[in-house]
Amino acid sequence: MIRVGVVGAGGWADGSHLPALAALEAFDVTAVATTNQASADRAAATHGVRHAFADAGELAAHPEVDLVVVSVKTPGHAAAIRAALDAGKHVVSEWPLGVDADEARELTETATAAGVVHAVVLQGHHSPSARFAADLLAGGRIGTLESVALVAQGAPLGGSRIWPDLAFGLDPSAGSTVLTIMAGHFLAALERVAGPLAEVSARLPRTHDRVLVTGTERTVSNATPSHVLLHGLLANGATASVAVHGGNESAGDAFLLKLVGSEGTLTATPSRPGTFIHWGDWDIRIGDDALTMPGTYRTVPSSVRYGPAANIAALYQEVAQAVAEARQPHPSFETALRHHRLLAAIERSASEGTPQKIS
Template sequence: MTSTSPHREPIRVGVVGLSASGGWAAAAHVPALAGLDGYELRALSASSAESARAAGEKYAVPLTYGSAEELARSEEVDLVVVTVKVPHHLELIRPALEAGKMGFSEWPLGADLAQAEELAGLAHRRGVLTAVGAMVLGEFREVSALIENLRPEVTHVTSGAVAAKTAEDQIAVTGVLESGAVAAVHIRGGTSRATAFHWEINGTDGDLVVKADQVQWWYGGLRLNGARGEDGTLAELTAPARYQRSLTQRAGRSTEPACNVAHAYALLRDQITGNLAPDEDGVPDSRHAVRRHRMLERVREAARAGRKVTLAEQGS
């Protein structure tokens, strides 16, 4: 995270991509901000001035703009949040950074490594604080990978038309983390009648299992179970208090889409205002995002070459 001096509350937020018709920003970001102290949803921008006004009326946002550039120039905005599709990240995040505004981007930061490096470099030159909605398992030291497209055709659910699909639907990655732990990751397309998301961690002193009933687990509904020592079976666990920063979490509403986003906002707020605990690092920033993009490039390289690849070869 780029360093910054403590900021006084409330932090005035401008959201790029908030639509009156709904979407991720409406389902997660708006309620997350509404449930936290220290933030004010002050502005939004959309694809046109008309659609921005409609969204402003629906969500009671006082300032509306027809472009991300206008929003970024506003003196009424401290933090610009970009919630649009990835192909538009570069063109919409860049104005905020050029204006010297703090920025919060959904993952991935850019459409590829080059875009991520460009945005991270701009943030560094401008000396602005950035945050990226990313998750962490631990850095890989080396990876092997298999990437396949096993369903090269897809059928449109409404028209029945068949179209070619170029995106891979099977991604298998194995590797060694910097800690020395071995990790195996399998991501596949399609639906499942079994567990949609399963994350298992086996350690020296115990085991943890995180599950969700939908592939988009970040929408909420995660279940945490674990055991340690002499425990013979897994038991349901409650996340420690330091991970219960938002009102939705403390109220036991962890199944709501806003839950994880609210935690990220709360952590970012504490970082902006200088209230992080001494042992906390803050939220992932653009530099972390570049590291993830580089890791993904190495995964693709490992799959193409059919060999183990060391991440240090690319300075990740």
């Protein structure tokens, strides 16, 4: 049994990490932490957890915690991760790993030196649909892959208004933009299917210099992009075209993924309207033929509800196996660092107007 402490239990983790962990026999959530003791106590009571803290360091140091889950806002990731590593605990961090590639590199090096298991929540890597589509490509169902196109909506980021709890991300130094959060997850899912990008040419238009805070009459300055546009080459030689459009409201056609091969075309759309590509199931077609994904691709208990918790639960299954086998899980901090470098290359290309290689 892996004993887990969740830092940030009152936010995103409440509907994703905590339900995922509760459904898996390999884990026992023993501690939670939030920004103050009162909310930590409430979270502990809600989820039946024994220990509650207002400090991530105290949680990480507790003897009944083997693995620390970091699910706070991106600027707080580094401190919580370092506290876990200092205590010699395994770590699962939400994406992005850090606010930029430099911070991600430092955290990766520190985690490697600590000798613990470390994973990042790029849950598209564990999407059953993404794995099924990848296997279809690997099995030659559309011949040699020649081009990939992804169009996806990035709301609630990138629009003319923003929720109060997301307004901090309008400062690019916070590392929580339509590029890092939305495009970051979408590109990870795309690469899980089609393989890694090797070169990118990008634009990052900013449509709104000021953004209205929803529920108020206050506007705030915005220095982050509204959309992500890129063309590139995959390592396997196929071309790639990606458009992530920010906005205010989620749309029913949340994404369209098209993979064109020498012998056919595979298309994927969300099975449920408005579902992000890294969260839910896909409707997959080759030409005019709808395909049914074999049940073997779904490994998490049926009690895990549809949505982000399902693919996060699959990630935790991988983490448990990695702990048992004394190896690193996938995606690890090393995976996150490579992905941060991809986003940095996109930013450089948009700034300099030149193609960029991915290191």
